[in-house]
Amino acid sequence: MEGWTKVERSGKRGHPFLYSEIAIMFLATISQLFHLPLRQTEGFVRSFFSLSFLPLPVPSFSTLCRRRKGLRVEVFRVARERMRGEGMVVIVDSSGIKVMGKGNGQREGRGRSFV
Secondary structure (H helix, E strand, O other): OHHHHOOOOOOOOOOOOOOOHHHHHHHHHHHHHHOOOHHHHHHHHHHHHHHOOOOOOOOOHHHHHHHHOOOOOHHHHHHHHHOOOOOEEEEEEOOEEEEEEOOHHHHEEOOEEOO
8 A cells, every 4th residue: 555655766957756657547448448537536445435434635627637547558459459348357456457368377387478
């Protein structure tokens, strides 16, 4: 939970970010997976956190709009391709977001990637 809001921007101009890249990427992934506009994504995650008793602040839709422009687009492309016909799993932990589809377990075995 510490990585949700703690961001270091030493040496850069302007006010430091309140939310980490992981938080913005999580909301952007939820928006893409469920085909939600940004305002609805904000409300969905806010409701999810309150029902889960997680005391985390949720970025506003305008913050999400500004910050997601600088994110890597790879996650969104993979998510769109996988949602066409196969099931997928989105894993969020302290190291980031991992999007897995059917068959990823066989390709990533014993510490090696078989892709």
